[in-house]
Amino acid sequence: MIQPFDTDGVPGTQPRPSTYRRLLAYVWTLWPAFAISIVGFVLYALTQSAFASLMQYLPNAFDTMPASQRQLSDWELSLGLDTAEGIRLFLPIALVTIVAFREIGSYLGGYYITFVARNVVYQLRQDLFMHLTRLPVSFFANHNSSEIIAVITFNVEQVTSATSNAIKTLIREGLTVAALLGYLFYVNWKLSLLFLAVAPLIGLIITFTSKRFKKYSQRIQTSVGGLTQVVSEVTRGLLVMRSFGGEDYERERFSRHNSYSLTQDLKLARANEISLPIIQLLTFVSLAVLFWLGLDPTLRAGMDEGQFLSYVTAASLVAKPLRQLTSVNAGIQRGLAAAESVFEILDENLETNNGLERLSGLRGDVEFRNLSFSYQKDGKPVLKQINLKINAGETVALVGRSGAGKSTLVNLVAGFIPAPVGTLFIDRVPEEEIQLDSLRRHVAVVNQQTVLFETSIENNIAYGELRSSSREAVEQAAAQANALEFIRRLPDGLDTSLDEDGADLSGGQRQRLAIARAFLKEAPILILDEATSALDSQSEQLVQASLQTLSDYRTTLIIAHRLSTIENADRVVVMDDGQIIETGTHRELLSADGYYAQLYHRQFNTGATAEME
Template structure:
């Protein structure tokens, strides 16, 4: 997208605030209109007051100068304040739009982009856009009109001398063109570096315990220094390009000014220009230098803003999760069918799931086991359509899930992952997530009791209203897991996905939660992913996966009798548990 298209698209976000924008433009234009008035008043001031000794000019011109500066100050204040108001509203609207887009992007997008880079879009890039909508726009309007007004006054005074000022226009245009290209490229690279910087910071904040325990402080310090130093270098390059263009433009302007002064002196000697006219013309040319300098420097802010707008609009244009389904099923019975399902994460990658087929009846509990990397979690990620299968079909109650609306499908699924996600909110809010925040306190307590979470919630300072910190940092691993289970219990969905749902619990807590899960599974279809095979012995069927395909299926006794992969895994875990028990005796 070229610069004009980017800027006009950016200005669409200003459209809802047209009245305030008009006020800002009027104020800015009024302030700009006072610029040529100053040299215009200089001519009658000198010729009327000092040369002709006109008493009327002596009294009137000073009053007019004061009035001009009062109007200039008020108009400038109104214009800048109104523009700042618009800029912050545009920034808020862009952040809201970006955040709303993030909420509907497919899971694959988050797999391909780091959290640091996405945070950079919402913070650094949006702030760069603000400079393009405020400082750059104010400068373009105010200084642009000032230059036009001053040039107009110069042409009115002496068009022959004024034409010399126009000789520098091609040189300025060439400098601006070259500088714009360089600034845009450097701004893009700086934005990527800011994303890398945020990524490093995010990893350090998330992994501070690992860094401490493994003594990684020096390594992380050096890694941050490298990225931070690159940011410094690119900021310096941007400053060098921006600051270097100003002196070049001013040099051209001074050369033109010198030529005008020389020829004006010749005209004055020939009585073709008055003292007041010469000083007014000279003053107008001198006043041109400041707005021209600002106009060249605004290019840096403009190019930074446009480069940021590119990345922002690229994110806003990302297609959301495909949701072309139109069918509804209400509360599902829980019959799940997998027909020759295959999936790979990359087109060139190997298949993670290969032609998997399975018929699951309502209320049946299916345990998925197998070595790490066998595809258990990936398979369960296909059911709520976190990913779209590459081939095959998945059905709920005989309806292909691609024909169901995403909200309809996911309303029938409760999910507890092995990576517990809690929010920096109260205990009650985290549990209420399972019911769309519509549950009563009694329902929250009932769900928490079923997950055996109330026993520690009652001991918290504010009970259910206790803030738990970022991702439940103020809770133990087992407490966090029980809150996640309470959230799933509250949803009361007919389909359950439990991905290592009891992995962080001690033996005593696990037994309690396992009892709650056994009760919850009654009348519901449940998929349990488990590495600890002793927790799924009571499953209706156990599906053994290896390299993305089903290699065994049956009940716990049947699979042990077969002596295959499941029996091997079970014996290995039993030996490990026995060895651990002997070690602690």
């Protein structure tokens, strides 16, 4: 699991400070936009206290009310605020001016904080995907693909809650509360201290609910990964599901994950909605006490009616931003929980590549020297004392039951798995001394599971570093794989766009496109892991003829479950339980009447396929 947690309680570890710092590091690269947003929010906040301060002039605007005894400043006198007529002219103009500045501040703050947030999400996705493409194969073997997809799509988007909506509210409303409190202390610090008496209680409530928000947010993210997994498996295995009547089972599985997600969403909402009314109640209780005490002349400290009205107005305006501040906590915790799952992947160690040598003019000699290998440290060896030398241009077939270690052996050659030091040599150079990208550039692989992309056939054959190949070279590779004939029958030929994973092609056609991709690479080492398993007999014969021609100048490693496809191999290596137990030509091994001969006769005498990879 990418985001493990205890489903019965709060996760065992609290958010590391580095999570906050790392998010801020992304924000810091956009500091000009962030600074503009802060300026906008400061302007917005100041207009709130400015609006409250207008209320002090309101009583004097009525001719029937006694004039304020407060000494007016020079700027107030210059605006005529010592007369009712002057106040009546000043208040509407001041109100419109304040609102205008408020909306300018709202735009600057809102747009530029969103600009920062969306760029943070963009950069997180970029970094995450770039990191994924450089992780070792073992990471993907140990992590569910649906969980990885959920982190990139759902979890990263949740970071927006902590970097956009939540931060927007936190800064804007936080500055607004600060500005209003500053004004309250400026007018009457004694009453303001009483108003702040509820602050510790509010802090305790926020601290408690933050833990709940974090726990439920982690559960929601995990449930999304489960939903993604079910949908992915159903779409890929639709025919199997319908053939074996698995509809009810899959519906029940999806409903279970969906119900769990709903439960966590409602728990999050309940925690949020309970905390908000309590905080609001405490705020207005404090405000009510403030009204009562404010009428006491000893606490008013000489405030006239206008000043008291502006003070009460400012205190009342605190309630709304304070409510928004408390409600934003859920979004922040959701975003931080998502950020932790993102950084967890970003903290995964990259594929080690300490080699410095770049291959040039590779012949294709491959040698294993006393190679033993296990996937887990101190785990059961998958390969045991493998000693095998394969000459350049030689075609070697690997035969054995499932789990014998054949695929592991060829994955070591391809550089997908690091071999133990000093056990694998390519053209007499230890593999650990070769740069991985250089090694892989000289190895072409066709796996048992064909992978095609949702693009044109030409782009599928000329994939990756082969994109610069000419049209003629692509056609030649397709012809070598016996794919050109069916390609030409398609409406747009090589320009025909394929559906997801080439679903609009037959299994044999998809396999031949994958083989054509390997032919186009013209690598000196060719690995065919069940490469002809999906071909019909006629296509298989044609491809085998092409492979026979290619083997004259390529080192070819073949894993095949149909022994008829390897009869022309230069050598057959028989493996069992991670060891080489027989080696020789097809005829030599049949004459020896050993393990290989038993497999061969069992397969052809029964007309069934022996249990092999």
